[in-house]
Amino acid sequence: MITLITYQAGFGQLSFSPFCVKAMWLLQAAGVDWQREDSNDPRKFPYAKLPAIRTPSGIIGDSHNIQANLEKQGADFWGDVTDRATGHAFIRMAEEHMYFHVVLDRWGNDDIWPIIRENYFAEIPAFLRRPITGSLRKALLKGLKTQGLGRFSQAERLQRIEPDLAAIAARLGDHAYLMGDEISLPDYSVAAMLCAALASPLPTPFSERVANDDVLSNYAARVENRMKPL
Structure with missing residues (x-):
C-alpha cells in the first residue's frame, strides 16, 4: 500500500496544501490502495517539502514526481484528451x-x-x-x-x-x-x-x-x- 505523507487537513480542505490535495486526487484517480500520514515537518522528506509518498521502492517527493510514478505503474490521467x-x-x-x-x-x-x-x-x-x-x-x-x-x-x-x-x-x-x-x-x-x-x-x-x-x-x-x- 502507498502511504501519502501530507500536511494536515484544515479550513475545510483535505490538507492545508493544494499540492497535497492534488496528490490525494491523483491517488484516487489512479485507483491504487493508499493511506495518509500527516506531518507538519517536511525537512526529512525529498526536497524538504510535502507531499511525498512512501512506496515499497522508497520515498518519492513532489506532486509531479508522484504523478510520474503513478503513470509508470499504469495510471492514465489524460484519458482521451488530445490537446x-x-x-x-x-x-x-x-x-x-x-x-x-x-x-x-x-x-x-x-x-x-x-x-x-x-x-x-x-x-x-x-x-x-x-x-x-x-x-x-x-x-x-x-x-x-x-x-x-x-x-x-x-x-x-x-x-x-x-x-x-x-x-x-x-x-x-x-x-x-x-x-x-x-x-x-x-x-x-x-x-x-x-x-x-x-x-x-x-x-x-x-x-x-x-x-x-x-x-x-x-x-x-x-x-x-x-x-x-x-
Whole structure:
C-alpha cells in the first residue's frame, strides 16, 4: 500500500496544501490502495517539502514526481484528451502563478497570519511559536519579493490573477471540466488552487472573486466532490 505523507487537513480542505490535495486526487484517480500520514515537518522528506509518498521502492517527493510514478505503474490521467499542450499550460499557470497568490493571501495578510500561525504550527510550544514562525514568515515573504509577486499590493495582485481566472472560465465554457466533459490531469492542479483560494480563513479580494464567480466556484466544488477519498 502507498502511504501519502501530507500536511494536515484544515479550513475545510483535505490538507492545508493544494499540492497535497492534488496528490490525494491523483491517488484516487489512479485507483491504487493508499493511506495518509500527516506531518507538519517536511525537512526529512525529498526536497524538504510535502507531499511525498512512501512506496515499497522508497520515498518519492513532489506532486509531479508522484504523478510520474503513478503513470509508470499504469495510471492514465489524460484519458482521451488530445490537446495536452493547452492542458499543460493550465497546470503551469495554476502551480507557478495562482499558487503564490494563495500563499500571499495566507502568509502576507496581517489579519490572516495569526490564524495560519496557530493552525499550521499548533505542535510548536506556545512560548516558541511566535519567534519561530515569525522567522519562517519573514523568510518566505522575502522569497516572494525576490520572485516578484510579493512586491505588489493586494489590489495589484488581484489585477494580475484576473486573466488567469478569466482563462479558466473561458476554457470551461459549457463543459464540466477544463478539457471537456471528463475530468483529467489539469483539473487536479487548477481546481486544487481554486479550492485553496476559497478556503481562505478570512475573506480576501482573491477569495471573494472566486466565490462570487459561479463558473469558477461550481467547477471547484464539482472536482472536489468528484475526487473525495472513499
